Amino acid sequence: MEQMKVILSDSEIPRQWYNVLADLPTPLKPPLHPATGEPVKPEDLAPIFPMNLIEQEVSTDRWIDIPEPVLEKYLLWRPTPLCRARNFERLLNAPVRIYYKHEGTSPAGSHKPNTAIAQAYYNKVFGTKRISTETGAGQWGSALSMACQMFGLACRVFMVRVSYDQKPYRRIMMHTWGAECIPSPSELTEAGRMVLKQNPDSPGSLGIAISEAIEDVVSDPEARYSLGSVLNHVLLHQTIIGLEAELQMKMIGEYPDVVMGCAGGGSNFGGIALPFVRDKIYGKQVTIVGAEPTSCPTMTRGPFAYDFGDLAKKTPLLAMHTLGHDFVPAPIHAGGLRYHGMAPIISHLVREGLVEARAYNQLETFEAGINWARTEGFIPAPETDHVIAAVVDEARRAKEEGKEKVILFSWSGHGLVDLASYEAYLSGKLQPYELPEEEIERALKAIEGFPKP
């Protein structure tokens, strides 16, 4: 009987997160205050984030202890299994060994609780009473709802309108975990009302929802905002994925030639990749690939520039690959991959050549995902289908090159709450969506006059 999984016991869970800021060959460009053009100071962010997370955001300590109460919640489902995709390998018939880190085993069904639990905990310690956030596909909103419930915090989620309508189950998850879920744009905020005035039928976007959530907390001293991706501390919390995977690979004497993840804001990809980026910085041979949609090709086609994280320009300016803060994504089904920007850490690593990006259209991603489900059983989230398409692509390259390769990737979540997208694909209703060239011109216009990184 061949081994299919490498598992870790509770006592083997990593006790620290890995902070790549300690090892970057060149420093990250700092976030800038839009009014002054100067780096933002911790106190500028204080109305939005709790101070303990702001400190974590700028920390350059290599290892950061995972607090005991966070570990206790992690143990509800972590460590997650590292699985060998033997059945999928047979289908591909290429010289590859494929390992996936199964993040779909969490209660919310994705990697998102890794940071939701941590953020809820730090907010609780800081004294926050209520957290407000935005969500696209709903993976993040549901994860944060659960985490807030576990630490006794109130939670309000602004959910991108098109997902709110397409994905009622995500909303019900949030209610089941005791949170409030509001379709965005909403009448609750000035940012929302402004959009609705121009377009009462606006499908919404993450950029708009972020503006609403931030506006919602700055007027309430007991409330703070929480972001499910993009920021340094979010990627930090997600490194638990890669750290466990590293340990598990070591246990079976394997080291990956290629490490992959799908990338929306960058937290899942960063989670699996950063511990291996460290190895690469110190000389190890490893290819690290982020997979994104051709409809939202932030890293593959967006400029690296200072831009806002949201539509209403309420965030600091971040140095990142961006399609412009006014980007309105195509209604593709991978809602978690429709954000206009990419985490500054990931953007920086792309620029440094430590990480590369590849884009796939949603027809090839759903095809890959269905082949996965029919061989490995688990139905992937539409986001996860992107990395599976990248794995298929990598296996084809290995076959062409006649080179044996070990592939490791983050299977970021299951698709059981996103099944409508599979129905749309199976009934032939989906378009591939390539971003038109004019959209890049619009993006360049959106960042005109901003400082250059």
Add this chain to the structure above:
Amino acid sequence: MEQMKVILSDSEIPRQWYNVLADLPTPLKPPLHPATGEPVKPEDLAPIFPMNLIEQEVSTDRWIDIPEPVLEKYLLWRPTPLCRARNFERLLNAPVRIYYKHEGTSPAGSHKPNTAIAQAYYNKVFGTKRISTETGAGQWGSALSMACQMFGLACRVFMVRVSYDQKPYRRIMMHTWGAECIPSPSELTEAGRMVLKQNPDSPGSLGIAISEAIEDVVSDPEARYSLGSVLNHVLLHQTIIGLEAELQMKMIGEYPDVVMGCAGGGSNFGGIALPFVRDKIYGKQVTIVGAEPTSCPTMTRGPFAYDFGDLAKKTPLLAMHTLGHDFVPAPIHAGGLRYHGMAPIISHLVREGLVEARAYNQLETFEAGINWARTEGFIPAPETDHVIAAVVDEARRAKEEGKEKVILFSWSGHGLVDLASYEAYLSGKLQPYELPEEEIERALKAIEGFPKP
């Protein structure tokens, strides 16, 4: 840091199923041929089931080897974790230690693949080309769709109409795994047409869907029927749950005072319970409890009698607790617990006093399930909520008695594809549903004139 889970490595998976027929103090009453009143012979069942499964159905071997190809598929998600529900314990504040076997980690989200994989394998070996089945909530139909895909068999699922309409996601899962899903009653079979003629708006029932699936295969020599619960071989396959749990409990030096499972047809309950029933037969002190809905109180209120397994009287007569083969269940949301009968093995054990049954209404079950989700994270299936209500009840008893108790139960599946039921509960739209006394009179009439067990 307290331990939350006991996990087994791939190599520790049990290699045999446990067959309780080898240890029963008194023999099971045999299934009878309705025409002759004589015990059915294997050849009578040959048009419906493959001969290798018929042999397994009547085997009295205590241990039955799990074939290697079945083990290989099990390893996609098995062994499943045994988890300690420490957060739920704190909420209950009773002298109990609660362990749950997490069957929600399978690709289909429930325990059903344990037998689906085995049945698809045996059919493949036998030479079956197509399998037909019925499904209530859709847990079974989706599990069998996946299993058939993995072994290269075609699959047709007759899905109870009311669930087909309420649970589109289950249907999409079946499509994603390559199966055909037909709402029942349908125009495809005589049994379906008969029901539709009397009531074109029939919500359907498992009894009707079973009739349709059986009729569908008897006319096709390359097709066989598959049942997801009730029968001896199905419970046999599910004992992997209890066998793993037994091993895991032993590893931490625990033995349960109470073993619990929710019971619809009896396969989940049998799966966790039967290895402990064996201990009890040989003198061990252990309470074994099946939890069922007050709206379908098969064991708690239904007579023990010979009855058909389906509405159109196409099955043999089975000796079991039954609410009558013409039972039409209330539209409660635990679709997997609406079957009129109970597995002959479980019914026999209830009669022998080795197992007891308790009934809970759906308001108390959803309340228990939501408290579970808010403490332990995972959102249970509406079926699973029944055993959680039983755990709450047992904890209350332990508190009243001032007695320390170890509770072990099967957490049979997650509710992420059944979330509409949670919304209905949270918005106050659900009724408790107690079965009216007239329904028991109807049941007694339905079995009038049948042989007595």
